[in-house]
Amino acid sequence: MLRRKEKMGFHGGFNLLDTYPLKFCNIIEEIQSDRTPEKFEFHFPDQKIRHVIVNLCPTEPWALPNWVVLGHKTTAFLDKLYEMKTRYFPEASVSIAINKRETEFVAKAIGYANAADWIKIYTLDPKYPQDDPVMFAKVILGLDINFGQNITTQGIFIFDAQTLLAIYDTCILKNTVNSRLITLSGSGLKENEIVRVRLGTSIDTLLQHRTQEAIKYNIFVNGPLRGREITDISQKIDWSVNNIVVLKDQDSKVIFPMLKSDELAFTTNILGEPRQCVYCNFCDNICPVELEPALYYHSYIRGEKHKARLYHLEKCIECGLCSFICPSKLELLRINKECKALDRKT
Ligand code: SF4
Numbered sequence: 001m002l003r004r005k006e007k008m009g010f011h012g013g014f015n016l017l018d019t020y021p022l023k024f025c026n027i028i029e030e031i032q033s034d035r036t037p038e039k040f041e042f043h044f045p046d047q048k049i050r051h052v053i054v055n056l057c058p059t060e061p062w063a064l065p066n067w068v069v070l071g072h073k074t075t076a077f078l079d080k081l082y083e084m085k086t087r088y089f090p091e092a093s094v095s096i097a098i099n100k101r102e103t104e105f106v107a108k109a110i111g112y113a114n115a116a117d118w119i120k121i122y123t124l125d126p127k128y129p130q131d132d133p134v135m136f137a138k139v140i141l142g143l144d145i146n147f148g149q150n151i152t153t154q155g156i157f158i159f160d161a162q163t164l165l166a167i168y169d170t171c172i173l174k175n176t177v178n179s180r181l182i183t184l185s186g187s188g189l190k191e192n193e194i195v196r197v198r199l200g201t202s203i204d205t206l207l208q209h210r211t212q213e214a215i216k217y218n219i220f221v222n223g224p225l226r227g228r229e230i231t232d233i234s235q236k237i238d239w240s241v242n243n244i245v246v247l248k249d250q251d252s253k254v255i256f257p258m259l260k261s262d263e264l265a266f267t268t269n270i271l272g273e274p275r276q277c278v279y280c281n282f283c284d285n286i287c288p289v290e291l292e293p294a295l296y297y298h299s300y301i302r303g304e305k306h307k308a309r310l311y312h313l314e315k316c317i318e319c320g321l322c323s324f325i326c327p328s329k330l331e332l333l334r335i336n337k338e339c340k341a342l343d344r345k346t
């Protein structure tokens with residue numbers, strides 16, 4: 001059964017895939033671990049699984065593309081999914097969220113679903129952050145969940161294709177899974193690559209001979225928008241690492257930043273001296289949960305953090321789009337997180 005939701009969904013968001021298309025070299029090299037390889041493990045919960053959403057709609061250019069995992073084996077993938085459903089979540093609804101532009105996957109999945117009443121296909125506009133759990137739950141299930149909430153306690157599971165196949169290999173075939181595919185990309189690297197990495201390999205080992213020489217750079221695990229910046233490169237790769245982005249450190253001043261929003265957008269650097277809000281409203285328009293980041297910013301700089309907390313700040317899904325789009329490079333997400341943390345302390 002096919003559901004099209006590309007015109008539904010949410011306001012705001014941003015199509016990162018169009019604006020910053022990334023090309024990866026197709027050679028997938030196996031990176032050996034410098035430590036004892038770790039194993040992927042998964043245990044199905046005792047509680048009933050009510051909804052399963054399979055995420056085939058990555059929205060970030062640095063995310064692992066579908067073709068790497070699925071290749072031309074969409075039907076075999078769906079057969080495995082059916083075997084897992086039958087065994088582990090027989091009563092759950094199963095929804096596949098697919099980027100509507102990936103026409104080969106869409107056609108195969110629709111052809112499959114036409115003969116299977118257990119699966120629904122949702123062809124979605126891949127604007128960021130469509131694949132955030134909060135947005136998936138809203139668009140596909142019609143449920144409002146809170147950011148940071150453990151949705152598995154509500155019987156909702158969201159899997160990417162690689163994780164589903166790892167669960168299949170581990171739980172059904174009883175194979176050992178001790179490596180995963182990840183992407184390496186960004187202006188601080190010599191080239192963008194997709195590599196297979198043994199779990200437990202350090203990020204240091206992974207980046208050896210891959211970063212550009214004689215530059216300063218910042219390293220992000222799972223992207224510069226909703227991932228985290230790391231400084232300890234002895235950290236190891238575990239199953240939660242989908243990608244590593246290395247960005248050149250840029251700290252030179254930019255004159256008239258409001259005229260250079262395109263140029264400034266793809267950086268998390270503050271770029272020179274602190275600036276003023278120019279009231280452009282870019283941040284308000286792009287917010288996918290209809291918040292007003294500029295309002296929080298102005299409350300914050302007036303020293304009125306408590307006021308920022310009055311305007312539904314708890315709905316912020318920490319997607320980072322407001323900081324990303326701000327031509328003054330104001331650290332809006334950091335301010336949001338600081339104000340949200342006050343709620344947890346008081
Ligand atoms: S980080 Fe929060 S406030 Fe900023 S755009 Fe995303 S949801 Fe909106």
Ligand code: SF4
Pocket residue numbers: 276277278279280281282283284293294297325326327328329330332
């Ligand atoms: S995007 Fe930045 S400069 Fe524009 S209104 Fe928001 S905070 Fe102000």
